Amino acid sequence: MAGLILTLLVTAVSFLIISRLPFLGIEIDGFGKAVITAIVFGILNAILLPILTVFTLPLIILSIGLFFFVLNAIIFGLAAAIVPGFSLRYGFWSALLGSIALAIINSILLRLVAQFT
Template sequence: MTGFIITWLVTTVSFLIIAKLPFLGIEVDSLAKAAISAIVFGILNAILLPILTFFTFPFIILTLGLFFFVLNSIIFGLSALIVPGFRLRYGFWSAMLGSIALAIINSILLRVVAPFT
């Protein structure tokens, strides 16, 4: 249970960090919106990613796994559509860059926090 809470908090901080990067075109209104965005992104990732992976498996094999970036961008964009205070200024490209930045920042922060759990 604490693992979920730590991952949620790290993802919330990651959303706040990527919202401060000006070239990504991602806007998050507040800490509460970032927390809600992290929850929605996690739920969509847990539910939709296996389904999308199943249906797009030939593309994943054909692109040697690079199509996962597109799948993560779709989930990132869907979470921006669901949460009112979370916006993508440049559409799909903001979702693509944002999902890559989220993965990088999440992995760095989780590596930093891991010894304390």
């Protein structure tokens, strides 16, 4: 349970970091909205990603796995549509770049936290 809460907080901080990058076009109102966004994003990833993966398996195979970036962008965009106070200025491109930046920053922060715990 503590690991889940720690991952949630790291993801919320990652959302705040990517919202401060000016070229992505991602806007989050504050830390509270970032936590809600991290929760919604995690739930959407847990529920929708396996379903979308099954339906788009031929595209994933043809693109050698690169279509997963599109699936993550779709989930990122859905989270932006659900959570008020989390918006994407440039639509799909913000979602695509934001999901890539989130994965990179989240993995870096999780490794840093894992070293200190």
